[in-house]
Amino acid sequence: MALGLYGAGAIRHSDAVQTASAEDADAPTDKNAAPAKNEPVTDPAALARLGVKTAAVTTTVASQMTDGFARGLDVGPLAAIVAEADAARAAAAASQAEASRLEALYRQDVSASRRSVEAARALALADAARTRLAEQRVGLEFGSGLSRLGPGAIRQLVSEIAAGHAALVRIDIPGAMLAPGTVVEIGEPGSALTVRVLGAAATADARLQSAGVLAIVRGPLARQAQAGRILPARAATGVASSGMLVPREAIVRFQGRMWVFRQNGKAFERIALDDPQSTPQGWIVRGGLKAGDVIAVSGATGLLALDAGGAVAEAEGD
Numbered sequence: 001m002a003l004g005l006y007g008a009g010a011i012r013h014s015d016a017v018q019t020a021s022a023e024d025a026d027a028p029t030d031k032n033a034a035p036a037k038n039e040p041v042t043d044p045a046a047l048a049r050l051g052v053k054t055a056a057v058t059t060t061v062a063s064q065m066t067d068g069f070a071r072g073l074d075v076g077p078l079a080a081i082v083a084e085a086d087a088a089r090a091a092a093a094a095s096q097a098e099a100s101r102l103e104a105l106y107r108q109d110v111s112a113s114r115r116s117v118e119a120a121r122a123l124a125l126a127d128a129a130r131t132r133l134a135e136q137r138v139g140l141e142f143g144s145g146l147s148r149l150g151p152g153a154i155r156q157l158v159s160e161i162a163a164g165h166a167a168l169v170r171i172d173i174p175g176a177m178l179a180p181g182t183v184v185e186i187g188e189p190g191s192a193l194t195v196r197v198l199g200a201a202a203t204a205d206a207r208l209q210s211a212g213v214l215a216i217v218r219g220p221l222a223r224q225a226q227a228g229r230i231l232p233a234r235a236a237t238g239v240a241s242s243g244m245l246v247p248r249e250a251i252v253r254f255q256g257r258m259w260v261f262r263q264n265g266k267a268f269e270r271i272a273l274d275d276p277q278s279t280p281q282g283w284i285v286r287g288g289l290k291a292g293d294v295i296a297v298s299g300a301t302g303l304l305a306l307d308a309g310g311a312v313a314e315a316e317g318d
Helices: 002-012 014-020 044-050 076-107 114-141 151-162 300-308 311-317
Strands: 053-056 058-062 065-072 166-172 183-186 193-204 211-218 230-236 241-246 252-254 257-264 267-272 277-279 282-285 294-298
Touching: 044 300, 065 183, 065 277, 076 114, 076 151, 114 193, 151 166, 166 183, 166 193, 166 230, 183 211, 252 300, 257 300, 267 300, 294 300
Parallel strands: none
Antiparallel strands: 053 294, 058 241, 065 166, 065 230, 166 211, 183 193, 183 230, 193 211, 241 282, 252 257, 257 267, 257 294, 277 282
16 A cells, blocks of 8 residues: 555656656766655566666776867868869869970971960969969868868768768867877767767867867768857767766766666665766766666666655756
8 A cells, every 4th residue: 555655656746757867968966965765666566667677787998088069160161172172173184285285286396386385384383283272271271180081082071061961070178189080979968979080170279279170970960060050079088997887878867966776686776876977888887886786777767756756856946
């Protein structure tokens, strides 16, 4: 009878449960908040309704993640540079061909003066210089990492961006030196994707004075990385550390702390996580769990409602 009334109380607070959704946000800021109730959940009927699924936690090693941001770049100037370079290459090819033709006629002493040959050579050299300058502008205005892609790849990138299939972003992570090929996570946790650094950006950030890098975003996130849009970014920059890997969907946030529900026989008990560290794979914790512990990876929000009862509604004001 007591368990029935306990479950009924949890149902009355089902609306408030929505605020205690699975944690995808930053680490908790208040570790001293007093937990509410925290009694093992044992009601078999309630567990069945929640559809609780479990998995064992494993040990993992990950580097310290540093936060920054990624900003979508306006590629209009890049498209103009590509068009200018294509036009310069076409002009250089035409002038070089004309110079070769006049030189052949001059050698055969057929209707070509030495002056016309020299003029054609000068024009060919000038067009070649304009071509080199147009190609170098990519590196000068955007960065050496982008220019290393080559004219063909850059032209293809501009076409993909115009079609909405890709985006060029600048990544700034204060205090970090990101080498070409470094993996960076862009986007909100749970829906983020990883990109590889192309190379250094041409300029520093005016406010942060950080050395930014460039990367190409492809896939669904490309449409969100519009010119001027700011997205969160994270990169591994610290010393590797080990701990228990906890899936994001297993974590609930309540009263300023992060919790998981560990299975103990037929019951689930709420366990506080100490010093959790966000990684692309999930959260790494160094206390509260050990390898092999079985935790709820689905239905954790409902377990919190049964466990904390009315305190979940009070958590809305935390």
